[in-house]
Amino acid sequence: MNTGFAQFDAYDVFDSKCVLCHTIGMGDLKGPDLIGVTERRQQDWLIRFIQSSQSMIEAGDPVAVELFAKYNQTEMQDWDYSEGEIIELLNYISTFSGSAVTDNEIVTDSASKDSKQILLDELNAIIEYYKDKKRKNISILDIETGEALFTGQLSFNNGAEVCVNCHNVIEIDTLNLNPSAFEIAQKYPDRIIDVSKKPPSKIMRGVYKDHELDDLEIKYISYYLESISENGLTVKKKINFNKIIAFSLLFLLIFSIVDLKFRKVIKLKQIHYAIILLVFVYFSNEVYLSAKNLSLSENYEPVQPIKFSHKIHAGSNRINCIYCHSSVTESKIAGIPPANVCMNCHKAVKSGTISGKYEINKIYESINTNTPIEWIQVHNLPDHVFFSHAQHVKAGKRECADCHGKVEEMERVRQVADLSMGWCLDCHRTSMVNSDSNDYYISLYKHSDLQNRKLNVEDIGGNDCQRCHY
DSSP: OOOOOSSOOHHHHHHHTGGGTOOSSSOOSSSOOOTTHHHHSOHHHHHHHHHOHHHHHHTTOHHHHHHHHHTTTOOOOOOOOOHHHHHHHHHHHHTTTTOOOOTTOOOOHHHHHHHHHHHHHHHHHHHHHHHHHHHHTOOHHHHHHHHHHHHTSSOOTTOOOOGGGTSOSBOOSSOOSSOOHHHHHHHOTTOHHHHHHSOSSHHHHHHHTTOOOOHHHHHHHHHHHHHHHHHOSBOOOOOOHHHHHHHHHHHHHHHHHHIIIIIOOSOOHHHHHHHHHHHHHHHHHHHHHHHHTTTOOTTOOOOOSSOOOHIIIIIISOOOHHHHSTTTTTSSSOOOOOHHHHHHHHTTOOSBTTTBTTTHHHHHHHHHTTOOOOOOOOOOOOTTOOOOHHIIIIISOOOHHHHHOOGGGOSSOOOOSOOOHHHHHHHHHHOBOOOTTOHHHHTGGGSGGGTTOOOBGGGGTTTOHHHHOO
């Protein structure tokens, strides 16, 4: 097969071709995980296998035959790459396993020992790095210099883009698809310098192309990220205007009572009575609103374990809600998709246009560690309330947006309605029963007294107490 690549780029080739069947360190797909493959197999064998695996199988190569049987006789297509291009691809794969291959290299036991030595050397380098850090007693000035570089107060020597343009250092309410400075520091606690020198994502490599950071800049940034790892992101204090108003009114109330009884600075008593009445009305209204909104969570927007954007998936990519929430027409609950549903697409889509691989890799981590993703439920009803998605979506023909709002426009899902009993009852009073091509209601309209009448949900008992409370 002629690939048609004018200029060979190992990353692009792997990300567009190999990734459909293989991962590097994230488990088997249709084919084997390629982590350490350059250490397990000889280079000549790998070149021949990539160029024509079926020829090797037909020739009876024992390893090729074994792999073919192990992976359900899945045929790997032939690739018309030169030996030099395949060596470049193998070098790319080997960067994930600690050693690179060279021309005509044969992997032997001694080479395996060399790879172990390399890992030991890297471990010792990390230990020495932290010993060196302790010896040097990193100063506040070092950390502040790193912060200035990260946030753009100081420019990088080679004109690299400012880190904070993508990686926030302050707690934010909006969704940033890129990892925050804290997430980076937590993800790579011992590899900050290594990650800065050799970025793991294509997006980062593009940003740093021809704009590499020098060793001193990387060192200062690593100091700053370590401080963030220990102390967390900066949290901006929000002004609580309700508290300010409440304390101001309390002060006025105390002043009015004291002045009315003792000081009598203000001669006109009606002013004191007006202030007392104003304070009483304000706090009575606050008590009423608190009681009314008890257990209601309008505008609730929790931070999820994976930065999943409905705006991208349901909006830009037009993925139907039912594809992920498949039980919505048959069950009481809409259902949260398991990781294997995500993998239907993300077997092939391993890098986001904006977010790169950071968030998508969390899906692979969940599968590889057999740990479920702990999504946080956004829409919650009290335990004494019965609600069925199937009744509303399948029988009632309601659209998802009727209750959940325009989810396809939300980066992070939030609750747009208060979901109070009054809100539900109002909907039942105004929603007409749709019997067109709807078997659920056909028998209802067979009654002679209902044939020429339009009914709303309240008319058929939708607002009866026992419908939702039983």
